[in-house]
Amino acid sequence: MQKKDCFFVGKVVKKYSFKGELLIKLDTDEPELFLEMESVFVEQHKTLIPFFIESSSLHKSTLLRVQFEDCYDEESADALIGRELFLPLTFLPELEGTKFYYHEIIGFTVIDKNFGAVGTITAVNDHTAQHLFVIDRDGTEILIPINDQFILELDRASKTITMDVPDGLIELYLS
Known part of the structure; x- marks a missing residue:
């Protein structure tokens, strides 16, 4: 997947627990739309790497609390802090009228x-x-x-x- 075919979802801002959970600051007015994501692309070394989501929930209504598969310790979580997350453009709902992306x-x-x-x-x-x-x-x-x-x-x-x-x-x- 190339970055030009994706849109920016948010950024990993900090760890939530010592078990690898992370908090993501979403770039949206409707964070609840992203609760059902199965995976996201994480930018690492200018490459988009798929990460599968084991569980997610809203944290204080603006942050997404996420547990990625195979990220169960502080070291794995630390490596993701500050990383940007992306989804394919096809995930965006079509807008009508004068609304646009x-x-x-x-x-x-x-x-x-x-x-x-x-x-x-x-x-x-x-x-x-x-x-x-x-x-x-x-x-x-x-x-x-x-x-x-x-x-x-x-x-x-x-x-x-x-x-x-x-x-x-x-x-x-x-x-």
């Missing part, structure tokens, strides 16, 4: 209701408090906040996102 809208064209064609989404910056569309307009980078109130329509067939961006925001990048 960040990876699926790369290459979409952004059209503003008033401005017209803005450019092509090349990335999503999710390292800021407000996540941003990173848009290329003929070599000029334009950043637009990802905000449900701005997104009017998402057309997967034509790969376009129609938005109503506040007046002047796009023009700031073009002057």
Whole structure:
């Protein structure tokens, strides 16, 4: 399995017990969706290795407490702390309407209701408090906040996102 065919699930943050149990900080608003996982891919040395889950439960509602097969001691658990976990993209449920996954809208064209064609989404910056569309307009980078109130329509067939961006925001990048 290659990383490009997967999505980030979360990260092992610490040990839970001396019997190899681990706590995973999930990258989701709905951690309960991940309670039924049978396995995950753990990134080790830039390779995704499958780990099978023996048991899992929610811990303090935001962390997933996991017991991996063949990980029954502190030494095995220590080796996994800080590791990132992934699942195949096929595990993601299909979204409808204006809901989307960040990876699926790369290459979409952004059209503003008033401005017209803005450019092509090349990335999503999710390292800021407000996540941003990173848009290329003929070599000029334009950043637009990802905000449900701005997104009017998402057309997967034509790969376009129609938005109503506040007046002047796009023009700031073009002057």
